[in-house]
Amino acid sequence: MASDRPGWYVISLRPQGGHAALRAAAARRGAKLLALSPWRLQARDDKAARAGLRAALACEREVFTSPAAVRCAAGLAPLRRQRGQAWIAVGDGAAAALLRAGIDAVVVPARKDSEGLLALPELQALRGVRVGLVTAPGGRGLLAPALAKRGAQVHRADVYQRVPLPPSPRALQALRRLRAPACLALSSGEALATVLAQLPAAEKAKLLRFPVAAASERLAAQARESGFARVCVAAGPQPAQLAKAAAQALDAAG
The missing domain is CATH 3.40.50.10090 (Rossmann fold)
Structure with missing residues (x-):
């Protein structure tokens, strides 16, 4: 089970200051959170x-x-x-x-x-x-x-x-250094488009290599169109549902 792996990550695209619920859901499955906030409210x-x-x-x-x-x-x-x-x-x-x-x-x-x-x-x-x-x-x-x-x-x-936010140097460094298994939790198509447009080429290419747990079929289709190769659909957009799907996606990837 991915939840038994030490040090795996859920990548969050939630607004600045809005990661707490997904962070807690990820922690219950043994994961840490990497936050890539596309904007503040x-x-x-x-x-x-x-x-x-x-x-x-x-x-x-x-x-x-x-x-x-x-x-x-x-x-x-x-x-x-x-x-x-x-x-x-x-x-x-x-x-x-x-x-x-x-x-x-x-x-x-x-x-x-x-x-x-x-x-x-x-x-x-x-x-x-x-x-x-x-x-x-x-x-x-x-x-x-x-x-x-x-x-x-x-x-x-x-x-x-x-209000759009450029990727913070700390977030970019965390993404560059990330070597552990990770899965992107996707609940907003606008957030995905904003982040992909803002990331430098190398960091964007790295993000596209991770699997995606999408909150809906519509978002899964957008992720595939954006270049993600491994996409699964969660039972819904709630943090617990996304964290569960992320764990399952990493299990499927071996």
Whole structure:
């Protein structure tokens, strides 16, 4: 088992300061974490963000794509349920943040990603229904077009933004020196594209040699198109699911 190997690594592409859950999940399987953060998250407090949020919070469906979306929205306006609204969170972290903000009933998909969210009954019959999408530019680009295709009137509120970060010298050195077995945990296509575009040629070539544990078939396809040869699909995007798939990927590689 990979979990019995000393010193194997999970490579994380999460935002700066957002690696704790994956680090803990990796540690439970005997792995260390190598963090390659593509960006940091920054709250928006401007006229466009406030106007977008007002429109989004007046909708029949409220969709929050991350804990950061909840925190930043709550910093701009009180979050209050109106009659007939359904409040929906992509994952458990966003749902917990909504509960802390005073929303007492939150719908969460069984599969904590865009595909799972789009499978929810609350997001099926949407012709003429207003959907507030509280998020950041980029990110879950699948959601808005899919909701609009179902007839929804999508009101998007970008309440935070991703500020790109160049790879830190420490992270590049860690990647160059990495000799232990390692697997890339992939839960964001935008993060993967950003990191690959920023890495120097030698470090990019090295990263592409590692196996990938992707959170979905869509992300697995992107990883293959990006040049990764060994790609497996995790049961979902949760840190424990990604860490388990990473261990299994290294077991399969021998």
